[in-house]
Amino acid sequence: LRDRGDWGRMRMTPTDLSDVNGHTYTYLLNGVAPAGNWTGLFRPGEKVLLRFVNGSAMTYFDVRIPGLKMTVVAADGQYIHPVSVDEFRIAVAETFDVLVEPAGQDAYTIFAQDNARTGHARGTLAVREGLQAEVPRHDPRPLLTMDDMGHGGMGRMDHGAMGGGHDMSKMKGMEGGCGANMGMAGMDHGAMQASAAAKPTPGDERLIDMRTMSTSAKLDDPGVGLRDNGRKVLAYSDLRSLFDDPDGREPSREIELHLTGHMEKFAWSFDGQKFMGAEPIR
Template sequence: GNTFYDVRIPGLKLKVIQVDGQNIEPVTVDEFRFGPRETCDVLVEPRDEAYTIFSQSMDRTGYARGTLATRVGLEAPVPAVDKPQWLTMADMMGGMGGMGGMGGMGGMGGMGGMGGMGGMGGMGGMQGMSQAGMQGMDHSSMGMQGMNHGTMAMDHSQHAMGGMKADASLTVPSTKARHAKTEYGATTDMRVDMARTNLDDPGIGLRDTGRRVLTLADQHTIGGPLDKRGPGREVELHLTGNMERYSWSIDGVEFGQFAP
């Protein structure tokens, strides 16, 4: 949480023109989140005054600041760090339609430190894991349960596939997860039955600030997708693991156990 930062310049809009070296259709925001090795190129139009470049850590334990000014010695007010927010099950599990996959969570006694999760009354419409919400897992996070890697929220239905028609059913990501047998065991302590593609989720700590935050849904390559073909099939991969053991796997199979 302290290696991902939320960046803004109070009093100025940020026009994002490039993300991670890729030119995108310009989008104007108040704030963006990024992490190690990520880049975000923005344009600003400052007036003849000082501005604070404010970058607070995602866990809200501290911040870094800089000053954008027309001459040496000018400073602008430094905003207060936002209040930290607790991660909830909404940030880790999809639609929460049926939590039948939580059989492996019998040993939840050690979760007493989750007092901030008291407001979990209506869990029916909970959002899926967000890259932004669990950045270290982002860029997220992206709710890999049932993610359709062929579409990534882009409508390819109008594109030809070398003379072959794209399957119209693949233009919308699946929401019902299909679990492999390998996902049932000690290495997986929960499963998501109702996945959600939450590319428009700003992430934990940024959802209700009143500020316009850059999301993955805002980022469109200039000229459209580089690959114009429509989706031919859906490849469903599940990010699985056991949080108490801090072990992670794909479809319940750990690295080294996969067949070629």
């Protein structure tokens, strides 16, 4: 009952993974519905570069090609050290370049299920038009936990005393915005040796309804619904640029920003400050 009450205060449920889903919409691959079977042709033994661009408005996809390893070679146009994976999660507007070497069969399914497991886009890599491979079933629908919401290890969320304060910064990949470890986002500040840190400026607590007292980097977490699924899944910690930092200097200052919000008012802010009333960061 206590857990249910916590979800109720957030106006959410453990299945609240997306606002847009396959019960209402059809997911497309290059403008083609799953039944249309978009097909890309290859020659046996050929190495093929596939560029995946998530052009959706609000949907995160989990992408795999059953029977084929994918080697990720670029992320958002930046070349990286190659990473071999079975699957990756792609957030809105992200781009991943992968290399595949189809061999041993005439057709492979390109399968992209949404993170809520309500629908999918699909196409085929084949040696000729008209072929198709088996289309996988959707994975089981994942359930969010309090840890996914940034409240793990606390026992309970602190809803009072502070006038609220829900720090959404750990909600990675959430459909609609912030990200509850559903996609793979975040910056690694652990290695940053800053000589001085600018603390967040107190904002309007009326725009914050809950707050997590402890956050942690989870760059090595592939996300909700992808953990321990038996496949090698890409995580942000796998992405290492081929290029050195062109600046080369160590950071001299750290600015910490908290993504905050109020679920009942449906208001989102940095440190409780709305964009219209925020002063420039100095």
